[in-house]
Each structure stands twice: as C-alpha cells, then as structure tokens.
Amino acid sequence: MSFPLAIILVPYGVVVVVFFIVALLNVYHLIHYSATSKTSFAFTFVFLAGTAIIAFLTWQAVGGVDWQTPISISLSSSSPKLLPF
Amino acid sequence: MKIESLINQKTNEKVIFYLRRHVIVFIGGALFIVLMMMLPIGAWLLANANFPELMTGEISGPAIVLLGSAYYLWIWLFLFSHFVDYYLDAWVITTDRILNIEQEGLFNRTVSELDLTNVQDVTSEVHGILPFFFGYGNVFIQTAAERGRFIFEQVPKPEEIRKRLLILVDEDRRRQNQE
Structure with missing residues (x-):
C-alpha cells in the first residue's frame, strides 16, 4: 500500500486553516473592542510579518520536494516480528 | 469602537483611569x-x-x-x-463608576460595572520582588453590590489608584447627597 508524499500536506493544510481562523478572530477582537491603538497596530503588524516569514521559509524549504514520492506501508510476513510470540 | 462607546459613557462622566496589567506581566x-x-x-x-x-x-x-x-x-x-488577552483585559474608573472588562479566551468576555456609591473599602497590595521593583500590584475593592469584590490585578501604581479612587468615591457621594 503506498501514498504520495503530498498526503502529509493535508494535516499541515488543516493546521494552516485553523491558524488563520484563530488569527482573524484575534484581530477582530482588537478592532471590535476599541483596542486600535499604536501598540496593537504595531503588534498586529509584527505578527503578520512573522507569519509571512514562517510561510516564506517553509515554502523555500519544501520548494524542491518531489511530492509524488511514494510512501509505502507494507505488512509482509517476512518483516521482523515485534513481539516474541 | 471607541472607549466612550465601549463603556456607554454618560454625559457628564469623565474617564479617570483606563488600566491594564503592568506590561512586565505580558x-x-x-x-x-x-x-x-x-x-x-x-x-x-x-x-x-x-x-x-x-x-x-x-x-x-x-x-x-x-x-x-x-x-x-x-x-x-x-x-x-x-x-x-493581555490587551483586552481592562479596568476603567470614571467619575461615576468602575468597570471590570475581562477577556477569557476567544469567545468569553465579561464586563462588570459598579457604581462608586457602592464602594465600601479599597485596599492596595504589592507582594513579591518583581512587583516591588516594577511598581505593580493588586487593588481590592469591597462593594455593597451583588458582586462583593472587584479586583484590579497586577496594575501599575496600586497605591495611587487606591488614593484616587477613595477621593472619587467621596466626591461622588457628595454629588449624590446634593442631588
């Protein structure tokens, strides 16, 4: 049984989506509850810049990956037994 | 939303303190x-x-x-x-009342309000090395309202807040007696 390496992008994608939802909720709270001061603007800007840096570095690190590389999971009888019985 | 809308500021009401926890806590x-x-x-x-x-x-x-x-x-x-979470927790003291605004997580926000005439006792405390050096502590406000006690947690200059609050309570009571 084998899967393409791209399958590991699925849980990563879920993490990214949840991240953006929670981040948007935080920004909404700051705007809605009159916390729109220089401090909160600066912190939000730093947060967005940091997010962009993490995204860019991730993109650079996985840029040359062949996502079609198969991940094979075999349950053959010739594989060593994990248990002595 | 400005602070005036946030606290539904009344016509002759002035905001005296808009407090957050000391930045060292953050x-x-x-x-x-x-x-x-x-x-x-x-x-x-x-x-x-x-x-x-x-x-x-x-x-x-x-x-x-x-x-x-x-x-x-x-x-x-x-x-x-x-x-x-740090930025949205706030305590507002006006010439008329005290507001306690607490953000707990993303979907929980509690706003409590107390009229100054219901303030019975105000105590300030500074405990610990960091609070002593950075000048922050707690202010406890004993009330006659349903919620017995308000606590301003880890706010800067708690003694000054206590003194000023007692003056405001006194002024508010005099104003109420005149009316």
Missing part, C-alpha cells in the same frame, strides 16, 4: 513563549548531529520541515493570543 509570558521557539532549534541540532540522514531523507526531511513550520505557526499565534 513580557514574562512572552519570554516563556520565545523560549518555546528555541526548542526546535535545539532538537534540530541534536538530530543533525546524531541522525543526519533523518534531515535529508526524501520523506523524513519534508515531514520534519512541515512539522517544524506547524509548530512555529502555533507558537507565534499563541504569542499573539497572549497579547490580545
């Missing part, structure tokens, strides 16, 4: 989060020294990169959430 939590950001670097150095094939593997390499990326995104978001 910095303490932020430093811990920054420390958590160092963990993957340490793990990477250890793994690179002992299992170099893990980092360059066709499957393990990208998996580790994505895992590290997800970890950093979450830690970064946790830092931002920590700031929002």
Whole structure:
C-alpha cells in the first residue's frame, strides 16, 4: 500500500486553516473592542510579518520536494516480528 | 469602537483611569513563549548531529520541515493570543463608576460595572520582588453590590489608584447627597 508524499500536506493544510481562523478572530477582537491603538497596530503588524516569514521559509524549504514520492506501508510476513510470540 | 462607546459613557462622566496589567506581566509570558521557539532549534541540532540522514531523507526531511513550520505557526499565534488577552483585559474608573472588562479566551468576555456609591473599602497590595521593583500590584475593592469584590490585578501604581479612587468615591457621594 503506498501514498504520495503530498498526503502529509493535508494535516499541515488543516493546521494552516485553523491558524488563520484563530488569527482573524484575534484581530477582530482588537478592532471590535476599541483596542486600535499604536501598540496593537504595531503588534498586529509584527505578527503578520512573522507569519509571512514562517510561510516564506517553509515554502523555500519544501520548494524542491518531489511530492509524488511514494510512501509505502507494507505488512509482509517476512518483516521482523515485534513481539516474541 | 471607541472607549466612550465601549463603556456607554454618560454625559457628564469623565474617564479617570483606563488600566491594564503592568506590561512586565505580558513580557514574562512572552519570554516563556520565545523560549518555546528555541526548542526546535535545539532538537534540530541534536538530530543533525546524531541522525543526519533523518534531515535529508526524501520523506523524513519534508515531514520534519512541515512539522517544524506547524509548530512555529502555533507558537507565534499563541504569542499573539497572549497579547490580545493581555490587551483586552481592562479596568476603567470614571467619575461615576468602575468597570471590570475581562477577556477569557476567544469567545468569553465579561464586563462588570459598579457604581462608586457602592464602594465600601479599597485596599492596595504589592507582594513579591518583581512587583516591588516594577511598581505593580493588586487593588481590592469591597462593594455593597451583588458582586462583593472587584479586583484590579497586577496594575501599575496600586497605591495611587487606591488614593484616587477613595477621593472619587467621596466626591461622588457628595454629588449624590446634593442631588
């Protein structure tokens, strides 16, 4: 049984989506509850810049990956037994 | 939404204090989060020294990169959430009342209001080395209202707030008696 390496992008994608939802909720709270001061603007800007840096570095690190590389999971009888019985 | 809308400011009401926790409280939590950001670097150095094939593997390499990326995104978001939680907790003292605004997580927000005439006793305390050096502490307000006690937690200059609050309570009572 084998899967393409791209399958590991699925849980990563879920993490990214949840991240953006929670981040948007935080920004909404700051705007809605009159916390729109220089401090909160600066912190939000730093947060967005940091997010962009993490995204860019991730993109650079996985840029040359062949996502079609198969991940094979075999349950053959010739594989060593994990248990002595 | 401006503060006037946030507290439904009345016509002759003036905002005297708009308080948050002392910034050192936020910095303490932020430093811990920054420390958590160092963990993957340490793990990477250890793994690179002992299992170099893990980092360059066709499957393990990208998996580790994505895992590290997800970890950093979450830690970064946790830092931002920590700031929002710190920034949205506030205590407002006006010439007429006290408001206690507490943000608990993303979906819980509690706003309590107390008329100054219901204030019975105000106590300030500074406990500990950091509070002593940075000048922050707690202010306890004993009330005659349904909610027996308001607490201003880790606010800067608690003694000054206590003194000023007692003056405001006195002025408010005089105003009420004249009316």
